[in-house]
Amino acid sequence: MSTDQRAATANLPLFQRILGQSWQQLAPPIRQLHSVTGSSSFAGRCTVRRGGNPLARLMGWVMGFPKPGADQPIRVRLSVQGDGERWVRTCGGRSFASTQQPAQHRSERLVSERFGPVAVEMSLRAEGPELRYSVRRWSLLGIHLPLAWGPRSTAAESVHDGAFKFDVEVGLPLAGLIVHYVGVLTPEA
Secondary structure, three states: OOHHHHHHHHOOOHHHHHHHHHHHHOOHHHHHHOOOOOEEEEEEEEEEEEOOOHHHHHHHHHHOOOOOEEEEEEEEEEEEEOOEEEEEEEEOOEEEEEEEEEEEEOOEEEEEEEEOOEEEEEEEEEEOOEEEEEEEEEEEOOEEOOHHHOOEEEEEEEEEOOEEEEEEEEEEOOOEEEEEEEEEEEEOO
16 A cells, blocks of 8 residues: 555544445445544444353453343444544443454454453454454453454344444353343434
């Protein structure tokens, strides 16, 4: 990429920079949520399941994941932070935050999401109008560890009745399911 091309893309939202040409395939509500150029807020409803394994419960508590429950209110605040974004999710009276930044590993352009001492690098893949995430690498306290020891995640974004829909499941080997949250979001006025 030339200097001019880098300068032109520097002002684009994070996910648009990472996805490049495939950004245009995404459904408009997905592009809208990921078009953070300052700050934005979305609200909706979600259902949360939590794992029962003691290690899973501990990890869920440490990360600040919401308590289990159906049809809970959720609010997501996104803001630009450096060349990335800060996400604050509030669900069922609990908030958990992460930062997302561009990462590059070999020839693959990734998004790196950090929750406290854990960072997960994921590929973003547009499948028609939907967006899928796949974990590629992870680290604990800045130390890259084998993928087989790390978090397992299935994450997808789609559109349901015109609203942004998310479906995120996170687990760990030995611990099993940590959290699974599914819901819809719409822009706040």
